[in-house]
Amino acid sequence: MNAHPFPAEKSGRVAVVTGANSGIGYVTARELARRDMTVVLACRDPDRGQAALDRIRAEAAGARLELRQVDLGSLASIRAFAAGWDHDRLDLLVNNAGIAVVPFARTEDGFESQFGVNHLGTFALTGLLLPHLLAATEPRVVTVSSEGQRFGKIDLDNLNAERGYRAGKAYTQSKRANLHFAMELQRRSDGAGLALRSMAVAPGLTRTNVLTGGANSTRGRLYTTFVRLTMRAIFRPAAAGAKTSLYAATAPDLPGGSYIVPDGPLQMRGEPTRRTREHAIRDTATAARLWEISERLTGVTYRFVRPGA
Secondary structure, rough: OOOOOOOEEEEOEEEEEOOOOHHHHHHHHHHHHHHOOEEEEEOHHHHHHHHHHHHHHHOOOOEEEEEOOOOOHHHHHHHHHHHHHOOOOEEEEEEEOOOOOOOEOOOOOOHHHHHHHHHHHHHHHHHHHOOOOOOOOOOOEEOOHHHHHHHHOOOOOOOOOOOOOOOHHHHHHHHHHHHHHHHHHHHHHHHHHOOEEEEEEOOOOHHHHHHHOOOHHHHHHHHHHHHHHHHHHHHOHHHHHOHHHHHHOOOOOOOOOOOEEEEOOOHHHOOOOOOOHHHHHHHHHHHHHHHHHHHHHHOOHHOOOOOOO
């Protein structure tokens, strides 16, 4: 791979990072800002987003930052975010925000929360921002999946917990959906002859608040203590987990359709490497069917045409 995985970016590029207020998203946003990009922190909680923006400004002198609110559990919020886009293009979209192994809940649109936020929210946001991406010369979309996707399976008859709910199974299914989405986005872009590059990444075991914050904060002290001790013992800092996202976002010669994972055992830790031997990458039939279902559920239809065409 490239000896210097995160080269300096071209001046003036514009990036959106969802879930940029903490963890991997925060590190990704900060490092992109250090590479001379204008970075939009797309966060659900404005107060936490503002705190993150202030921290990045303190850590990265001269950073060009914006804070915009978006809730991936709300199609109305996603549509409002996209409708308010006022840059002439979008060079990079990092689909980082997500939830993990949460108690059963539904989004405001009635979707099982992990499938709704992790996949459908990502699908809708990318589709609504696609015209702005295609206005860029070298647009790129990076979608954060998980090493856990290897244990997931897309059950097209139970995407929304119609036939029961298991938190771990719903999570790995949503992360498998992220990988299917990223690969299908590349296939459809290629089919239209467009320059867009879509990547997926797995960060490896990373210390973030995804297992203890949000809906997981209601699980009680015993759960929280156990998870925090486990993460402290075997999980990596967020800066290490962000390496795959940053590589996928910045490596100049990385082809579209790449899946970037840590090169260590079980993709749990290590340096970024491209992995090609994943069933979800080759399973085009499931990816195409999931895409059709996602368009129907979200009401977002992708148009793979250049602006003005």
